[in-house]
Amino acid sequence: xxxxxxxxxxxxxxxxxxxxxxxxxxxxxxxxxxxxxxxxxxxxxxxxxxxxxxxxxxxxxxxxxxxxxxxxxxxxxxxxxxxxxxxxxxxxxxxxxxx
Amino acid sequence: xxxxxxxxxxxxxxxxxxxxxxxxxxxxxxxxxxxxxxxxxxxxxxxxxxxxxxxxxxxxxxxxxxxxxxxxxxxxxxxxxxxxxxxxxxxxxxxxxxxxxxxxxxxxxxxxxxxxxxxxxxxxxxxxxxxxxxxxxxxxxxxxxxxxxxxxxxxxxxxxxxxxxxx
Numbered sequence: 001x002x003x004x005x006x007x008x009x010x011x012x013x014x015x016x017x018x019x020x021x022x023x024x025x026x027x028x029x030x031x032x033x034x035x036x037x038x039x040x041x042x043x044x045x046x047x048x049x050x051x052x053x054x055x056x057x058x059x060x061x062x063x064x065x066x067x068x069x070x071x072x073x074x075x076x077x078x079x080x081x082x083x084x085x086x087x088x089x090x091x092x093x094x095x096x097x098x099x
Numbered sequence: 100x101x102x103x104x105x106x107x108x109x110x111x112x113x114x115x116x117x118x119x120x121x122x123x124x125x126x127x128x129x130x131x132x133x134x135x136x137x138x139x140x141x142x143x144x145x146x147x148x149x150x151x152x153x154x155x156x157x158x159x160x161x162x163x164x165x166x167x168x169x170x171x172x173x174x175x176x177x178x179x180x181x182x183x184x185x186x187x188x189x190x191x192x193x194x195x196x197x198x199x200x201x202x203x204x205x206x207x208x209x210x211x212x213x214x215x216x217x218x219x220x221x222x223x224x225x226x227x228x229x230x231x232x233x234x235x236x237x238x239x240x241x242x243x244x245x246x247x248x249x250x251x252x253x254x255x256x257x258x259x260x261x262x263x264x265x266x
Contacts, residue, residue, distance in 0.1 A: 001102055004208065006146065009109045011204040013116050013135075015197045020120035023193035028125050028171055032132050035163070036116055039139055042151075050146040055231050058151050059240050062232075065158055066247045070254030072163050076170040077261035083174050084264075 006047035014040035026089050027079050031072065038068050104145055112138040125171045129164060136160040150229045 017040060020033030042061045049057025082094055115138065118131035136159050143152035236244050 001105070005105060005109070006142070007208055009112065009142070011201065011208065012113060015200045015204070016113075016116045016120060018200055019193045019197035022196050023120065023190055025189075026125065028167065028174070029128055032119055032125075032128050032167065035132060035167075036119060036135065039136065039159075043139060043142065046143050046146050046148045046151055050148060055228075055235050058148055058232055059235055061148075061151050062154065062236070063243060063247060065154060066251065069158065069163050070250050072166055073254045073258040074261065076166060077258040079170060080174070080262045089174060 003047040003051045007044060010040045010043040010047065012040075013037075013043065025091055027082065027091055027094070028076075028089060030091065031075055031079075035068060035072070038064060101145060105142065108138045108141040108145070111135075112142065125175070126168065129167050129171060132167075133160050133164050136164065150232055 014037050017033045017035075017037035020036065021030055024030050024033060042064055045057040045061045045064070049055065049061075079089070083089060086093060086096075088094065112135050115131045115135040119128050119135065122128040122131060136155060140152045140155040140160070143149075143155060
């Protein structure tokens, strides 16, 4: 069994995440879908890392997880600030920076 | 055996990923994502990446998702789904975009002939040896590793500043 099935699974997960980002309107739901996309990319990294027998891919996954953690912390803080100021979680209502 | 485990974990991951998008309540979405992350951790084990599998469960499903659940419960625990779809068309747009993305990804996967990539699976030491990862992390990747800690620090400070009540 090669790594092609893993790559296909990764592509499917990434697509599902993309669809979620487009379809969802709740900020936190969009965040969850972005996490899904990050994990799909991670799966590709690990698959290639295992296929090539190198650790580099896994180190990248490690770094991606750190970035995801930082992104979640800052993003959720922004969400809380948004909810406190505008009493909404909808991206459609967060249009104050739109001109 | 490997292929059946792949189908099992992959199926769970796909179903729960669809559930993340399909659920209307955020808590269910988040819990579906946790299931998806755990299934992916099983797939990492299949790929002999034990370290990443453990980190996936401990850090991702354990820490990041708890942060998400914490904020979800802080903001709207039992309110009716905030966003009933006013625009049904958005769903069709999303589905067609997903279809286009798959159509674009398929030839990429097809065109890339994996057998041409040089690799020697016979001579491998297990790629996921924690010792090897740790060694690489503190030699070749020392600078990115340290930059990572600065990133975390910036994230912490940013989160505190943003979420603080304005005086």
